[in-house]
Amino acid sequence: MRGRELRGELDAFLAETEQELVAFRRDLHMHPELAFAEYRTTQKIAERLAAAGLRPSVLPRGTGVICDVGSGDGPTVALRADIDALPLQDEKDVPYHSTTAGSCHACGHDVHTSVLLGTSLFLAQQAAAGLLPGRVRLIFQPAEELPGGALEVMAQGGISGVDRIFGLHCDPRVDVGQVGLRSGPITSACDKIVVRVSGPGGHTARPHLTADLVFALAKILTELPAALSRRVDPRSSLSLVWGKVEAGSAANAIPDDGVAEGTVRCLDENAWHAAPDLIKSLLESVAGAYGVEATLDYTRGVPPVVNDEVSVEMLAEATERALGAGAVVPTQQSLGGEDFAWYLESIPGAFARLGTRSPDGLTYDIHQGTFDVDEACISMGVRVMAATALTALWEVGPLDPITSAIV
Ligand SMILES: [Zn+2]
Numbered sequence: 001m002r003g004r005e006l007r008g009e010l011d012a013f014l015a016e017t018e019q020e021l022v023a024f025r026r027d028l029h030m031h032p033e034l035a036f037a038e039y040r041t042t043q044k045i046a047e048r049l050a051a052a053g054l055r056p057s058v059l060p061r062g063t064g065v066i067c068d069v070g071s072g073d074g075p076t077v078a079l080r081a082d083i084d085a086l087p088l089q090d091e092k093d094v095p096y097h098s099t100t101a102g103s104c105h106a107c108g109h110d111v112h113t114s115v116l117l118g119t120s121l122f123l124a125q126q127a128a129a130g131l132l133p134g135r136v137r138l139i140f141q142p143a144e145e146l147p148g149g150a151l152e153v154m155a156q157g158g159i160s161g162v163d164r165i166f167g168l169h170c171d172p173r174v175d176v177g178q179v180g181l182r183s184g185p186i187t188s189a190c191d192k193i194v195v196r197v198s199g200p201g202g203h204t205a206r207p208h209l210t211a212d213l214v215f216a217l218a219k220i221l222t223e224l225p226a227a228l229s230r231r232v233d234p235r236s237s238l239s240l241v242w243g244k245v246e247a248g249s250a251a252n253a254i255p256d257d258g259v260a261e262g263t264v265r266c267l268d269e270n271a272w273h274a275a276p277d278l279i280k281s282l283l284e285s286v287a288g289a290y291g292v293e294a295t296l297d298y299t300r301g302v303p304p305v306v307n308d309e310v311s312v313e314m315l316a317e318a319t320e321r322a323l324g325a326g327a328v329v330p331t332q333q334s335l336g337g338e339d340f341a342w343y344l345e346s347i348p349g350a351f352a353r354l355g356t357r358s359p360d361g362l363t364y365d366i367h368q369g370t371f372d373v374d375e376a377c378i379s380m381g382v383r384v385m386a387a388t389a390l391t392a393l394w395e396v397g398p399l400d401p402i403t404s405a406i407v
């Protein structure tokens with residue numbers, strides 16, 4: 001019963017609010033702010049939430065907002081949007097072109113922010129009408145692109161007491177009105193490594209009196225990725241690829257140090273956790289065989305976003321409830337990274353891909369200065385996020401007459 005009413009309530013809400021949300025997005029688009037510098041954006045969000053009678057709380061750095069809607073002892077569901085822009089030049093010829101040189105909302109975070117703002121306003125109305133069976137935590141997260149904003153939110157207790165979390169991202173390869181879903185990993189991990197090798201150098205006429213460092217480094221460059229591919233499940237697609245190597249300065253002199261840098265990409269969460277120790281031990285064994293000293297600097301990026309199956313079912317049910325049958329489309333795991341992954345290391349949840357392409361229109365790509373969306377996606381996103389929060393609360397909440405009526 002509630003599920004059927006929801007669509008009509010969303011129609012009525014968006015008939016009044018959609019234009020404001022599009023204007024809000026365009027304002028953010030004209031004033032993009034980079035990671036951990038989203039002061040104006042934060043202010044705009046907090047002001048609008050407060051005007052709706054909510055009590056937003058700005059994170060201690062002054063960027064990012066957390067705000068609870070509803071109260072009581074019921075379950076808590078979190079909805080997250082990222083709010084930062086990219087250090088790219090806006091190349092679009094539109095009235096809402098970026099007014100800040102070298103900054104652009106080229107990853108659609110202005111859309112995510114507007115979607116979550118609209119969802120917040122709708123949920124505030126639901127709470128005021130006594131229709132929210134629990135609490136929804138709205139997380140306007142700074143600095144996704146750094147990355148690091150998710151860890152900042154978590155350090156501030158942003159997901160403590162939260163049972164389940166949902167988020168979405170613009171997908172310019174999916175038509176507006178559709179939502180891409182997938183259980184399991186949906187993005188990938190990407191880390192950076194730096195290997196430094198050292199050993200006694202000397203004349204190339206007498207390599208046996210040196211560590212023959214360039215030869216040893218070459219062995220590490222080829223044997224490390226090869227050994228790795230035999231030590232982890234091939235389905236995890238753990239791959240080490242070198243991008244930079246430096247050693248020596250003359251054709252007839254063996255140097256005493258060298259360096260190689262590369263990335264470690266991975267589709268699988270368990271393999272990602274095991275990667276640093278495994279690479280370190282393989283490096284030591286290859287370097288040891290050639291008599292050179294080797295050190296490893298391993299810099300973590302983000303883990304893969306791994307969608308929880310139950311949460312994906314909730315998203316699918318909510319999407320069909322809000323957008324109609326056929327709105328859910330399958331999506332593939334991408335090789336990109338997304339710091340929403342950090343939340344899912346602690347609590348269950350799911351990340352959706354929101355279609356932003358005009359049917360028969362151009363396909364843009366994110367992280368390009370030409371990226372733009374069909375703005376109808378904003379109201380679609382509000383429908384999906386609002387329905388998802390309510391569906392999740394109905395399903396994890398205590399069985400009451402409202403809950404049993406919609407099952
Ligand atoms: Zn991005």
Ligand SMILES: [Zn+2]
Nearest residue numbers: 107109144169
């Ligand atoms: Zn993004």
